[in-house]
Amino acid sequence: xxxxxxxxxxxxxxxxxxxxxxxxxxxxxxxxxxxxxxxxxxxxxxxxxxxxxxxxxxxxxxxxxxxxxxxxxxxxxxxxxxxxxxxxxxxxxxxxxxxxxxxxxxxxxxxxxxxxxxxxxxxxxxxxxxxxxxxxxxxxxxxxxxxxxxxxxxxxxxxxxxxxxxxxxxxxxxxxxxxxxxxxxxxxxxxxxxxxxxxxxxxxxxxxxxxxxxxxxxxxxxxxxxxxxxxxx
Numbered sequence: 044x045x046x047x048x049x050x051x052x053x054x055x056x057x058x059x060x061x062x063x064x065x066x067x068x069x070x071x072x073x074x075x076x077x078x079x080x081x082x083x084x085x086x087x088x089x090x091x092x093x094x095x096x097x098x099x100x101x102x103x104x105x106x107x108x109x110x111x112x113x114x115x116x117x118x119x120x121x122x123x124x125x126x127x128x129x130x131x132x133x134x135x136x137x138x139x140x141x142x143x144x145x146x147x148x149x150x151x152x153x154x155x156x157x158x159x160x161x162x163x164x165x166x167x168x169x170x171x172x173x174x175x176x177x178x179x180x181x182x183x184x185x186x187x188x189x190x191x192x193x194x195x196x197x198x199x200x201x202x203x204x205x206x207x208x209x210x211x212x213x214x215x216x217x218x219x220x221x222x223x224x225x226x227x228x229x230x231x232x233x234x235x236x237x238x239x240x241x242x243x244x245x246x247x248x249x250x251x252x253x254x255x256x257x258x259x260x261x262x263x264x265x266x267x268x269x270x271x272x273x274x275x276x
Contacts (some may be wrong), residue, residue, distance in 0.1 A: 107190030116173020
């Protein structure tokens with residue numbers, strides 16, 4: 044039986060560090076929810092790209108007379124928040140839709156809410172925190188217009204990402220509540236240990252098919268979670 048090999052993040056084969064996760068939205072996510080998961084994944088990439096632009100803008104900020112501390116913090120945020128945001132809120136969302144797991148949905152809501160708050164602070168842009176938000180950009184226009192214009196591009200990106208994050212958390216909450224999810228279900232999964240493995244949640248879901256078709260390697264339930272599919276986003 045073939046074993047799934049981790050494929051994310053995609054790394055060159057000559058590196059000794061190997062991918063940490065297996066991700067295939069078309070294969071693992073139920074069809075009605077693939078569009079939403081793909082768009083949340085795109086949002087994660089947009090956020091990482093914004094952090095990279097923020098680092099470039101902080102170089103311009105520094106060159107225009109700003110403090111070097113902003114560049115140092117911007118580099119730290121890029122290296123810290125890019126992988127952490129994937130592991131802490133995209134993966135729980137991915138696993139929540141993959142296995143209809145209330146525990147993973149609750150983990151997503153908790154961490155993604157913190158992410159939204161963080162993105163809001165980055166959009167505000169308190170000077171000295173390493174983010175080119177509105178406060179830092181508007182104030183710097185009186186010091187160096189060229190640098191401030193570069194900072195403004197990052198500020199607009201942070202604003203867009205923050206708005207999209209707010210839309211996503213509302214959209215996913217609507218799906219989750221519409222499918223009968225609740226805190227009680229998440230607590231039951233935690234108590235019984237079902238959150239650890241999708242096959243445990245759906246043990247025996249196709250035992251008859253296995254007997255008729257021979258051995259296979261089912262990873263996730265074939266049933267589609269009963270989330271509302273109207274009002275596609």
